[in-house]
Amino acid sequence: METTCQRLSSASADLIIKTHPHAEILYWGPRLQHFSPEYIASLARPVANGRLDVDSPVTLMAELSHGLFGSPGIEGHRQGLDGSPRFTTTSAIRDGESLTLIAEDSVAGLTLESQLVMSAAGVLKVRHGLRNLKPGAWQLDRLAVTLPIAERAGEIMAFHGRWTREFQPHRVSLAHDSYVIENRRGRTSHEHFPALIAGTPGFNENQGDVWGVHLGWSGNHRLRAEVKTDGRRYLQAEALWLPGEKTLEQGEMAWTPWLYASHSPRGLNGMSQQFHRFLRDEVIRFPQGARRPVHLNTWEGIYFRHDPDYILQMAEAAAQLGVERFIIDDGWFKGRNNDLAALGDWYLDEQKYPQGLTPLIARVNALGMGFGIWVEPEMINPDSDLFRAHPDWVLALPGYAQATGRHQYVLNLNIPAAFDYLVARLSWLLGDHAIEYVKWDMNRELVQPGHAGRAAADAQTRQFYRLLDTLRARFPAVEFESCASGGGRIDYEVLQRCHRFWASDNNDALERTTIQRGMSYFFPPEVMGAHIGHRRCHATFRQHSIAFRGLTALFGHMGLELDPVTAGAEEQAGYRHYSALYRQWRDLIHGGTQWRVDMPDRTTVAQGVVSDDQQQALFLVSQIAMPDYTLMAPLRVPGLDPLGRYRITLIDHPNIQLTGHGGHTMRKLPAWMEQPQVISGEWLQAAGLSLPILDPESAILIALTRE
Ligand code: DGJ
Numbered sequence: 001m002e003t004t005c006q007r008l009s010s011a012s013a014d015l016i017i018k019t020h021p022h023a024e025i026l027y028w029g030p031r032l033q034h035f036s037p038e039y040i041a042s043l044a045r046p047v048a049n050g051r052l053d054v055d056s057p058v059t060l061m062a063e064l065s066h067g068l069f070g071s072p073g074i075e076g077h078r079q080g081l082d083g084s085p086r087f088t089t090t091s092a093i094r095d096g097e098s099l100t101l102i103a104e105d106s107v108a109g110l111t112l113e114s115q116l117v118m119s120a121a122g123v124l125k126v127r128h129g130l131r132n133l134k135p136g137a138w139q140l141d142r143l144a145v146t147l148p149i150a151e152r153a154g155e156i157m158a159f160h161g162r163w164t165r166e167f168q169p170h171r172v173s174l175a176h177d178s179y180v181i182e183n184r185r186g187r188t189s190h191e192h193f194p195a196l197i198a199g200t201p202g203f204n205e206n207q208g209d210v211w212g213v214h215l216g217w218s219g220n221h222r223l224r225a226e227v228k229t230d231g232r233r234y235l236q237a238e239a240l241w242l243p244g245e246k247t248l249e250q251g252e253m254a255w256t257p258w259l260y261a262s263h264s265p266r267g268l269n270g271m272s273q274q275f276h277r278f279l280r281d282e283v284i285r286f287p288q289g290a291r292r293p294v295h296l297n298t299w300e301g302i303y304f305r306h307d308p309d310y311i312l313q314m315a316e317a318a319a320q321l322g323v324e325r326f327i328i329d330d331g332w333f334k335g336r337n338n339d340l341a342a343l344g345d346w347y348l349d350e351q352k353y354p355q356g357l358t359p360l361i362a363r364v365n366a367l368g369m370g371f372g373i374w375v376e377p378e379m380i381n382p383d384s385d386l387f388r389a390h391p392d393w394v395l396a397l398p399g400y401a402q403a404t405g406r407h408q409y410v411l412n413l414n415i416p417a418a419f420d421y422l423v424a425r426l427s428w429l430l431g432d433h434a435i436e437y438v439k440w441d442m443n444r445e446l447v448q449p450g451h452a453g454r455a456a457a458d459a460q461t462r463q464f465y466r467l468l469d470t471l472r473a474r475f476p477a478v479e480f481e482s483c484a485s486g487g488g489r490i491d492y493e494v495l496q497r498c499h500r501f502w503a504s505d506n507n508d509a510l511e512r513t514t515i516q517r518g519m520s521y522f523f524p525p526e527v528m529g530a531h532i533g534h535r536r537c538h539a540t541f542r543q544h545s546i547a548f549r550g551l552t553a554l555f556g557h558m559g560l561e562l563d564p565v566t567a568g569a570e571e572q573a574g575y576r577h578y579s580a581l582y583r584q585w586r587d588l589i590h591g592g593t594q595w596r597v598d599m600p601d602r603t604t605v606a607q608g609v610v611s612d613d614q615q616q617a618l619f620l621v622s623q624i625a626m627p628d629y630t631l632m633a634p635l636r637v638p639g640l641d642p643l644g645r646y647r648i649t650l651i652d653h654p655n656i657q658l659t660g661h662g663g664h665t666m667r668k669l670p671a672w673m674e675q676p677q678v679i680s681g682e683w684l685q686a687a688g689l690s691l692p693i694l695d696p697e698s699a700i701l702i703a704l705t706r707e
């Protein structure tokens with residue numbers, strides 16, 4: 001007889017799953033010291049009065065047919081028939097810490113393939129594939145991954161957002177019914193980042209059990225946290241399909257996206273550290289090397305005003321500031337003088353660039369910088385040669401006027417000729433020029449996305465992946481950045497094929513402090529594009545010192561987004577200083593373990609990184625508003641070796657002002673800032689380090705070096 005229970009383990013996590021006759025996850029949590037399959041008998045449930053006379057499991061596929069009475073993991077039918085499947089496991093295939101379960105419903109004529117993988121980092125990956133075995137299309141309305149979580153998970157953290165304000169966390173209590181996130185924008189979206197974190201009430205950065213899930217998918221999605229009336233609860237995630245979008249003909253199969261799940265008994269930091277480690281181990285690969293170069297992107301410096309002579313001046317000034325990669329943004333292609341026209345016409349604007357791009361690229365390279373360029377391949381302006389030639393290449397439904405967004409339509413990538421056209425034009429761009437980096441933008445949402453009369457948001461998302469895969473196979477040394485009006489397409493599936501995210505169009509350091517912190521729950525700093533913008537931020541019109549802007553961009557993949565030619569000497573000195581600081585610390589920031597610190601005063605935001613050997617740490621303390629209290633609470637430094645002794649050094653302390661210099665909030669600095677100190681890791685973690693009283697919208701950077 002086959003084993004009816006399987007265990008998938010990492011050093012930190014365990015998943016115990018009963019496999020027969022129906023698959024059911026029995027445990028997902030911290031690694032168990034001891035486990036034996038007979039232990040699962042302890043979880044055999046009683047049967048409540050006034051309900052079914054039999055136990056109703058929350059199965060792996062969460063079919064309604066077991067008496068789930070909650071949101072099922074599968075919904076669909078064959079012209080009204082075969083609409084309530086119940087799967088029975090037929091085989092379980094084990095390969096290391098991967099498990100594939102094959103299950104069948106011979107009545108409905110469906111097979112289910114479930115893949116569960118426990119990574120070394122402790123991140124669990126799960127996905128399901130459904131195949132139609134019988135003649136007649138099976139209309140697939142929903143196919144979700146469902147993960148049971150412990151009954152003590154009574155609070156949810158999720159993220160809302162908008163353009164220029166991504167990754168804003170919020171919390172809701174989870175006691176009854178459901179909390180649902182639905183995204184119908186056709187891209188990952190600024191509004192509904194596909195993740196849910198459930199935890200014991202009050203969980204914070206270092207305390208509480210947390211179960212975090214992220215759906216790796218760049219299209220429409222639905223995530224749900226549900227409490228059954230019997231108190232059991234689960235997280236569920238799926239690609240959201242528009243009516244009629246998914247049908248399975250006989251023999252056809254459809255897959256859910258991968259769901260990535262991380263449990264931590266040590267609060268949110270533990271969850272994030274596992275996600276980061278997993279991405280570093282298994283997903284993030286930099287073809288040009290792991291050292292992330294300092295960027296300069298021309299967008300906010302010149303917008304559409306492309307003049308190669310001036311751009312060359314910008315490049316020369318950038319090289320003086322320590323920039324290592326120079327990127328020309330929107331405005332280089334034929335007829336692109338504003339955002340009204342030309343998307344789709346991927347030919348060089350020869351009026352702007354009569355000599356072509358090559359002399360500019362050669363000069364940029366001679367200055368010691370790599371060259372990058374912006375594209376937005378999935379779009380087409382009504383005012384473009386491409387649209388005039390192919391008005392039928394728009395992703396739309398016949399009979400309706402399609403709305404424009406930023407004056408553009410979406411190009412239907414399901415049309416082979418349109419797809420091939422993009423491959424050809426982008427191959428010209430990347431094949432004929434020494435381009436090492438592409439900023440791939442996507443600036444509008446999908447409305448009535450249609451192909452051949454049917455909904456096609458899912459198909460469009462898959463074609464986008466195929467397009468990027470095709471180009472990556474042809475140009476394996478090119479790095480890609482995923483941008484969608486800033487952070488509208490940030491997820492683990494697009495990260496399989498890109499190397500950086502443009503986190504936000506908002507370069508305001510104050511806003512970036514919360515945006516980047518939100519993003520850090522799931523993404524490590526080396527893939528988070530973080531630029532120093534103009535002194536007066538173009539998105540908010542707030543003004544910030546170069547120091548606050550520089551330090552805020554430090555904990556990401558740093559760049560400049562401005563015109564270095566017109567910058568004054570003081571600003572230029574600042575850019576030079578912060579790009580040098582970034583180059584000095586990037587190996588630690590991009591390789592170490594990241595920690596967010598909960599400060600009792602919500603106006604103080606602290607984070608840091610500790611090297612894996614615990615020899616070196618770097619912490620940033622940002623003051624985002626007027627402090628609530630007259631004294632700042634000590635910084636309790638996490639992640640250090642308790643037995644180690646650390647020298648504390650103030651690395652960057654811009655704008656620290658005492659009274660007497662204009663009425664600030666601090667009269668005297670903490671002692672360690674005036675007299676160097678060496679303190680034990682244990683003490684720094686337990687008792688902490690006194691902080692200076694910072695002015696609003698300023699920050700300091702502290703290093704701890706083991707003696
Ligand atoms: C939106 C992006 O987010 C910006 O950074 C810039 O590339 C513009 N598009 C260009 O049109």
